[in-house]
Amino acid sequence: MSTKNKILDAADVLFADKGFNGTSLREITSQANVNLAAVNYHFGSKKELIKAVMSRYMDELSPQLEAALALICQAEEKPSLHDVFSAFIEPLLYLNEFKVNGTSTFLQLLGRGYTDSQGFLRWFLTTQYPNVFTHFTQAVKIAYPELSTEEMFWRLHFTMGTIVFTMSSSEALIDIAQNDFDNKLDIAGVIERVIPYVAAGVAAPITKHN
Amino acid sequence: MSTKNKILDAADVLFADKGFNGTSLREITSQANVNLAAVNYHFGSKKELIKAVMSRYMDELSPQLEAALALICQAEEKPSLHDVFSAFIEPLLYLNEFKVNGTSTFLQLLGRGYTDSQGFLRWFLTTQYPNVFTHFTQAVKIAYPELSTEEMFWRLHFTMGTIVFTMSSSEALIDIAQNDFDNKLDIAGVIERVIPYVAAGVAAPITKHN
DNA sequence: AACTAATTAAAACATCTGTTTAAAATAACG
DNA sequence: CGTTATTTTAAACAGATGTTTTAATTAGTT
Structure with a gap:
């Protein structure tokens, strides 16, 4: 494997586990068995490495999400909100296969990106991959046309927060749940439970605001 | 004002804004106009300072939340989920008055605590203030008895995630919303919008899992 | 094989981190 | 007032951080 990919793989896992600020380049390079200077040689800086880790996921995910959402928008029957959110499941789970050792860390990284580093990652995602957002809001608008743009x-x-937050602490939650309810559960099981929740939240009746 | 409180106030704002890892003791002490060594003198370590910042809020909030939830549980009429979640509003907004310069940073700090520092703050809160959690689940069980313990x-x-995540990025979101919809909005307005969302999410119909 | 370009390696860089020390200043109390 | 105790101060500590430099190595090309 190339040095570049060894760094990306190690950074991926460590960033997801300990955050961007909480992971040092020395941890990454020693985990990846490469020289410390290799990060700055191949990526320029730590910030660029973070972008590269996220881009690896987004470049894979973005077209798939757009395709799934486009399919829903063009369907004959009016889609339900449950349909819209379910469109995310398959592409997200597909990331896991495409990863070597089990589950992808994408959603955990997304959660990090929202809180760590004062939202520079949110800026990066919304400017680099704007189509995902616009397609998504379009799909929701079809499924629930009464909802005003602002309310949506x-x-x-809120939905973004639910998903991201849940997934970024999913490991700990799965551990607790398995202890308390001895119910075997994995990421897919958590997703199965969160979809009805967010669908119902978005579908909540409209309330007046003064 | 005492040195101890000057440190707590400065740490509060900086922790909420830049995270626990992202804030150095030197930033805190220079913002508070006190000597660097004062933190270790008065609190012992940075970790203890973090606990102190959180305890200041929890010691104020915890009894109020428990009282509000107890009131709901003992009411004659069966409370709705909306009632249960609304019980949080007043105590949370009360924190703002009790703060000098505007809105409290409590929920932002809570969000930091879940992602920063690998969940040691979650351990701290659940062990130090367990009653809030048990009372809350009791209230929800009364409002929605069909919900299994695991599903709840x-x-x-999920609700925790929604609230915490929303509030930890509320400033940025309020900015965006005010630009796009020129609708004056504050923290109270965000809370007003998130309550129906989470209430509907928790109240979502039960789905079978295999 | 010989020369050039790309990569890796070790070391040092300056800066920042939390914490500790020891002296100075202030407060409290008999 | 004089003597403790408490608090503040400046300085230094040891270690970690991202980045840069310079030399050694490897790969690619003619």
Whole structure:
């Protein structure tokens, strides 16, 4: 494997586990069995490495999500909100196969990106991959046309928060759940449970605001 | 004002804004206009300072939340989920008055605590303030008795995620919303919008899992 | 094989981190 | 006032951080 990919793989896991600020380049390079200077040689800086780790996922995910959402928008029957959110499941789970050792860390990284480093990652994603967002809001608008644009803005961000936060602490939660309910569970099981939740949240009746 | 409080106030704002890892003691002490060594003198270590910042909020909030939830549980009429979640509003907004310069940073700090520092803050809160959690689950069980304990466990964590995540990035979101919809909005307005969302999410119909 | 370009390696860089030390200043109390 | 105790100060500590430099190695090309 190339040095570049060895760095990306190690950074991926460590960033997801300990955050961007919480992971040093020395941890990454020693985990990857490469020289410390290799990061700055291949990526320029730590910030660029973070972008590269995220881009590896987004470049794979973005077209798939857009395709799935486009399919829903063009369907004959009016889609339900459950349909819209379910469109995310397959592409997200597909990331896991495409990863070597089990589950992908993408959603955990997304959670890190929202809180770590004062939102520079949010800027990166919304400017580099804007189509995912616009297609998504379009799909929701078809499924729930009564919802005003502003109300939708908020509910979509609530949803984003639910998903990202849940996945970024999913390991700990799965551990607790398995202890308390001795119910075998994995990432797919968590997703199965969160979809009805967010669908119901977005579909909540509209309330007046003064 | 005492040195101890000057440190707590400065740390509060900086921790909320840049995270626990992202804030150095030197930033805190220079913002607070006190000597660097004062932190270790008064609190012992940075970790203890973090606990102190959180305890200041929790010691104020915890009894109020428990009282509000107890009131709901003992009411004659069966409370709705909306009632249960609304019980959080007043105590949370009360934190703002009790703060000098505007809105409290409590929920932002809570968000930091879940992602930063590998969940040691979650351990701290659940062990130091367990009653809030048990009272809350009791209230939800009364409002929605059909929900199994496991399903409730998940939905409450989804809710936690929604709230915490939303509030930890509320400033940025409010900015965006005000630009796009020129609608004056503050923290209270965001809370007003998130309550129906989470209430609907928790109240979502039960789905079979294999 | 010989020369050039790309990569790796070890070391040093300056800066920042939390914490500790020891002296100075202030407060409290008999 | 004089004597403790408490608090503040400046300085230094040891270690970690991202980045750069310079030399050694490897790969690619003619």
